Amino acid sequence: MPNINEQQDPPETFEQLGLDPRLIRALTKKNIDKPTPIQQFGIPLILEGKDVVARAKTGSGKTFAYLLPLLQKLMSDNNNNNNVLSSKALAPAAMILVPSRELCQQVYSELVSLIELCRVQLKAVQLTGEPSFSEMATTLAGPPDILVSTPACVQRCLSTGVLQAKSVQDSLSILILDEADLLFTYGYEKNLKDLKVHIPKRCQCLLMSATSSENVDSLKKLYLHNSSILTLEDGDGKDDIVPKSVQQFWIQCSDRDKLLHILALLKLDLVQKKVLIFTNTIDTSFRLKLFLEQFGIKSAVLNAELPVNSRLHILEGFNAGLFDYLIATDDSEMKEQEQTDGEKQVEKKKSKKHKKRKLDTEFGVVRGIDFKNVYTVINFDMPLSAAGYVHRIGRTGRAFNTGQSVSIVSPDEMEVFEEIKLYLGENEDTDLTCIAPFPLLEKDAVEFLRYRAEDVARSVTKIAVKEARAQDLRNEILNSDKLKAHFQENPRDLDLLKHDKLLSKKAPAPHLREVPEYLVDPKTQQASKFVKLTRAVMGRNNNNSNRGHKARFKKAGDPLKTFSADAKRKAKGKDFGPKKKKQQV
Incomplete structure (x- = not known):
């Protein structure tokens, strides 16, 4: 298959891409003035009606690469009075399938925003989770022009008769599989295979992904039938794995000193806001939150345990700048390891009276979610693989912006850290340094804070973490229904609930809020x-x-x-x- 890097002289403006003036005006209102590489090469191919497999890094603009030509096609059909969604149509003309609820909401928001700015008569809807028959029937009444959903929801609509197979075959003209390499990972393999029989052969299929994998190859064989397929790649060298606009740093310390070092980074203002902090477990996230709030540093936690409405509200609040520090639990690799190494232990745990809280399998913070305007990513816990590291760092330095990452590495994590450096192209025989030691944190500054940090860390016990985690979950469950009802009527009101409120029983000591000058x-x-x-x-x-x-x-x-x-x-x-x-x- 032809490689995108072999082509030369791509269009440099949206006008040269042949986009409708209404779409260009919408992009201007969003302060987007030039296309990214994936948009330069992908949009013309999609407008030509070709099936496309688009592989590009996280934050490269893949969402607009398919939303813009999709809307152009539907607007063109309306103008030519040959829209497939005529009064006789009973199914959407386009479907966008994504692996998670958060990504579904994100794509839907961008889609609706473009439609409103273009002032066109197109209707988009979203479906996630396990909707009831009445909810599905109400959502798909009309029907809408575009459906944004997960494969499981679409299959549920077909199996319950809300969507008729013949109607889908008559109406569907474009199918988009976003984050295609995650769809099988999230357990949608059977849904996608069952859905394939309902997709008409004339339907244009797009596969958008950040990586190449066996899952993408499987989907390619399953859904793509047009012989003129192009694989779009955004760079082919190791230097391009992480954008050059992202500075990568690391700090080596013992595991027990990680709290001390992150306190120094945040309290001494050595990293720029907004800050996204990754941990590997939910307990670690709450331990970190309890620790930081004793020093007057407010943060919110995001994990698969929270109700979906709360998660979406936390994301919107963080993106809107209502708080500067978000602690996200990235346990995707941990769960994969548990499934392969601990199946017997899992079965034993199921037989116990007290079961673990149910986690949302459609949730993932590393891929798909668009954390806006993140300047610093901190790996409080190191990911278990180089690919996980790249996806985390991809949360910053997006869309021509700059950013930085700081990884706090303990001796037990040095092995995976060395693998990450090799993956990024760092070599002892060359002068190339991908991840440099963090230059702004003096050893004396850390030691000056040690007594205070260790004293507070001792107060954050396992019992305190357990109680805080349970209290936060209770609060979010109680607020979840309020959020759903309120934001349906007031979509722009983000300040109804505070997700960065204190969880500890004792208020922070006044003397811990500020660091005296003699300690710095x-x-x-x-x-x-x-x-x-x-x-x-x-x-x-x-x-x-x-x-x-x-x-x-x-x-x-x-x-x-x-x-x-x-x-x-x-x-x-x-x-x-x-x-x-x-x-x-």
Whole structure:
């Protein structure tokens, strides 16, 4: 199959891609002025009616690469009065199938936003979870032009008769499988195989994926029948695995010192906001949240245990900038390992009286979800594979933006860390360094905080974590129905509930909220000032946002007063961070 990298001189503007002026105006209103590589090559192929397998990195613009030509086709059909969705049609003209509820909501929101900005008469709906017959019938009444759903929901609609097989074959013209490499992983293999018999041969099929895998190859053989298929690749070298706009750093410490180091990073303002923190287990997420809130650092937690309405609200709140720190549990690889290595133990656990809380199998934080304007990704726990690392880091540096990642690595995690460096192309025989030691955190600054950090860490016991986890879940379950009803009527009201509220029984001690100057090393103070200045220059200083937090305005001060010639000179160089001064005696 032809490779996208073999083609030259792609269109440089959306106008050159041949998009409808209404779509271009909508993109302008969204402050999107130029197409990404996947859009430059993918949109013309899709508009030509070809089946496409599009592989590109996370954050490369795959969603708009298929939404824009999809809407163009439907608008063109309307203009030519030959829309397949005539009054006789009983099924959608297009289906977008995704692996998770969060991704479904994300795609649906972008789709509706484009339709509204274009001011066209197209109807899009979404279906996830296990909807009742009446919910499915109401949602698909009409029918809509576009259905965004999971494979299980579509199969449920067909098996219950809400969607008739013949109607689907008569009406469906475009089928899009987004995050195609995850669809089998999330357990939709049988649904997709059963669904295949209902897809008409004339239907154009698109497979969008971040990686190549056996699952993508299986779907390709199952659904694609057009011989003119092109595989789109966004770069073919190791240097392109992580965007060059993302700076990667690491900190080596013992497992018990991880809390101490993340406290120093956040409390001393050594990383730029917004910050997405990854852990491998739900308990670790709550332990970290309880620890940080004792120092006045508010955060929200996101995991598969929470109700879907709460998860969506947390994501919207974080993306809207209502809080700066989100702790996300990425247990996908942990669950895969448990399934392969611990099947017998799982069976034993099932027989016990107290079963584990049911987790949502359609939930995943590493792939698919669009965390907007994330500047820093912190790996509090290292992922179990190099691929997991790349997908986590892909949450920042999206759509031509810059970002950074900081991985806190314990001795037990050094083996996977070395595998990650090899995967990224780092080699002892060359000068290439993909992940550099974090330059802004002096050892003295960490040691000055040790007593306070260890004292608070001892108070975050297993019992405290268990109680906080249960309390948070109870709160979210009670609020879930309120969220669903409220946001149906008030979709823009994100401030109804606070997800970054305190969980500990005791309020944070006042003396822990601020770090006294005598505890902060002068070099670290200079580094913190440099980060704040950089944040202000890049327009990322959240203290200047319109959020009404007066205390933050007072605390921030004038970033220009922290400017130094040394910091300016260093900012122009290749290294990250201020120029170190000689220590004063």
